[in-house]
Amino acid sequence: MEIPIYTVDAFTNLPFKGNPAAVCLLENELKEELYLNIAAEMNLSETAFLTKLQPTEDFCSGARFGLRWFTPKNEITLCGHATLASAAVLFYKKGNTNPVLAFETLSGQLLVHQRGDSLVMDFPLNKPEVQDRNKYNDILKAAVGDLPIQEVCYCKTTKKLLVRLLDTCDRSVLTSLSPVTDALLKSEDSGRIKSLVITVKGAPNTQPGYDFYSRNFAPWVGVPEDPVTGSAHTVLAAYWSEKLGKKKLLAYQCSRRGGELELELKGDRVDIAGRAVILLQGILKL
Numbered sequence: 001m002e003i004p005i006y007t008v009d010a011f012t013n014l015p016f017k018g019n020p021a022a023v024c025l026l027e028n029e030l031k032e033e034l035y036l037n038i039a040a041e042m043n044l045s046e047t048a049f050l051t052k053l054q055p056t057e058d059f060c061s062g063a064r065f066g067l068r069w070f071t072p073k074n075e076i077t078l079c080g081h082a083t084l085a086s087a088a089v090l091f092y093k094k095g096n097t098n099p100v101l102a103f104e105t106l107s108g109q110l111l112v113h114q115r116g117d118s119l120v121m122d123f124p125l126n127k128p129e130v131q132d133r134n135k136y137n138d139i140l141k142a143a144v145g146d147l148p149i150q151e152v153c154y155c156k157t158t159k160k161l162l163v164r165l166l167d168t169c170d171r172s173v174l175t176s177l178s179p180v181t182d183a184l185l186k187s188e189d190s191g192r193i194k195s196l197v198i199t200v201k202g203a204p205n206t207q208p209g210y211d212f213y214s215r216n217f218a219p220w221v222g223v224p225e226d227p228v229t230g231s232a233h234t235v236l237a238a239y240w241s242e243k244l245g246k247k248k249l250l251a252y253q254c255s256r257r258g259g260e261l262e263l264e265l266k267g268d269r270v271d272i273a274g275r276a277v278i279l280l281q282g283i284l285k286l
Contacts, residue, residue: 004281005284009277011253013277015277018259022047036070040073053065059094061096062098065102065103072222078124080272139184148168150165158234159194167200174198199236202251211240214252216253232253
């Protein structure tokens with residue numbers, strides 16, 4: 001069996017930046033263990049698997065596809081950058097001419113269209129709820145030490161814990177954080193949290209005008225730090241839109257690789273736009 005595979009840097013227009021994902025184009029579904037074996041072999045935060053839903057169509061002509069995402073450890077229910085990467089492969093490498101691509105996923109139908117040099121994803125908006133921070137003392141200590149915290153929120157749908165640092169903390173404070181993976185895992189083992197998102201208010205009055213910054217740590221799913229995370233921004237967009245009173249937001253996830261996201265809230269959905277660079281094309285021979 002031969003499977004076409006691509007590696008794509010998502011949420012960037014530069015190679016070796018943004019968030020890398022692998023994208024596999026499948027003629028047929030695989031045995032379940034094979035998905036995880038391939039994802040573990042690729043050893044990226046996510047590997048995406050695309051399947052045709054109509055046997056009469058192909059990756060060049062089809063408009064609807066099945067899409068699953070796997071970390072090196074397990075399958076996940078929502079992934080932004082690997083969705084962006086999948087659409088990039090179909091639009092840029094397969095020459096798909098449909099104006100909108102639809103992906104059937106564990107999070108329902110997700111739509112992606114082109115807008116200039118960007119790809120725009122239509123994702124569900126996931127609003128977090130404010131929490132009593134004292135319930136999270138262990139994980140907060142492991143994550144941010146003694147840094148001042150403005151607010152702690154939790155999103156039950158995505159199992160993401162959002163920690164907003166006080167506005168006196170700037171981007172440099174966020175980038176200097178280096179939580180230890182083992183400490184995070186020991187501080188939270190209930191299964192309730194799958195991702196820790198740390199965020200600070202941006203500087204919208206200085207170029208390029210980011211409304212907020214963030215970093216995302218997910219060792220509970222085998223990803224110590226996810227470089228640029230679309231799913232986290234379904235939560236961040238809901239949070240910061242309410243705090244800033246804005247429907248359109250420009251965000252930057254300031255991991256070592258870094259990546260930029262354009263966000264626009266539309267009711268209970270959010271458009272997440274970004275660019276993508278395809279770096280590698282090959283064949284998996286199994």
